[in-house]
Amino acid sequence: MKTLLVVVGVFGFQEAFSQTIELLGRIASNGDIENIHVINNTAQAFTITDIDGHFKIPAKLSDTLTFSSIQYKLKEVVVTQTIIDNEAIFVTLNEHINELDEVIVGKILTGDLFSDIRNMDANAPIDFYDVGIPGFTGTPATQSERRLSEASKFSPKAGGSLGGVGGSVSIAPLINAITGRTKMLKNRVKIEEKESLMQTIKGRLASDFFASNPLDESLQADFFYFCADDPNFVKHCKNQTDFKALIFLRMKYKQYLANLEDNKN
Known part of the structure; x- marks a missing residue:
């Protein structure tokens, strides 16, 4: 008699464990919840949600349900005894954000101005060497240095009083020296x-x-x-x-x- 009760109990447990029900479900999310794929991987059953996110799918205890959509992250849920007892499941899906690879246009700048200039592919500006004309390559004089040069420089000039023959020298440097301007x-x-x-x-x-x-x-x-x-x-x-x-x-x-x-x- 005891043996019979044990056997009946085991079969009863197995039957309860393997009992398949029609599970009612609903998807919740901030986006579109229509046509989301609901797959029972264990029972190889498949359905999709309606416009309100509702669905029906056969399931039993410990089945694995997969919820899949291009705009949401993949989610898997194992059917628990509570879900079986309620015959309902409520699932929240998180949106899937597609992160694009970083696109670099041109060279990467380091923040070091001189280093970035050296690494640029731009052509150097044309200078007087390129066009074959003379040019100054020294340090530019300051305004005071230019004034000093002009004030102290003797500038011979062509021409004179003898029919245009001869020359003259500017006396400005002498005046500047006498007055103290130099x-x-x-x-x-x-x-x-x-x-x-x-x-x-x-x-x-x-x-x-x-x-x-x-x-x-x-x-x-x-x-x-x-x-x-x-x-x-x-x-x-x-x-x-x-x-x-x-x-x-x-x-x-x-x-x-x-x-x-x-x-x-």
């Missing part, structure tokens, strides 16, 4: 040279220098003008290594701090 222009050129050198040294070395030689930010510009006022500034900083320039700045730094202390007292 001297004034020379001083202006020197001042501009020191100013330019000071700005170059400041831009190149200020960050490293003040990292080890602290000075209030409001005084840093004044410090460099203090350095430029030194008669030996150009000698120690023009066409010199950064190491030599830093030695000079360190010496002036001590003097500058001493002056600040004297002014406080």
Whole structure:
């Protein structure tokens, strides 16, 4: 009798486990939910959803249902006992975003202006060498340097009082020398040279220098003008290594701090 009950119980469990029902389902999503493929991989059954996302499909406990659509991510659901008891299933699908490969038009820019220019395929601009005419290749003169050159340059001119034969020399340089204009222009050129050198040294070395030689930010510009006022500034900083320039700045730094202390007292 006990054996019979066990056998009946086992068969009853197997029958319940293998019982196939018509499962009602509904898809939820933000997009179009019509014509989504619903596949019972275990039972090899197939259907699609209607315009409202509803579907019917035969299923039993532990079957695997696959939900597939081009606009949604693939999703698989295993049929649980709760789904069997309710004879219904509710599935939410997530939209599938197609990420395109990165498209690079032209060369990749590094952010380094000079490096990017060197790597460009563009043709170099035409210069005077290309067309066979003479041109200036040196450093362009400043306005003060040009004025000094004009003020101190003797310019012989053709022609004269003897029937156009002979020549003359401009007396403007003599007048400029007598009036002091030439001297004034020379001083202006020197001042501009020191100013330019000071700005170059400041831009190149200020960050490293003040990292080890602290000075209030409001005084840093004044410090460099203090350095430029030194008669030996150009000698120690023009066409010199950064190491030599830093030695000079360190010496002036001590003097500058001493002056600040004297002014406080």
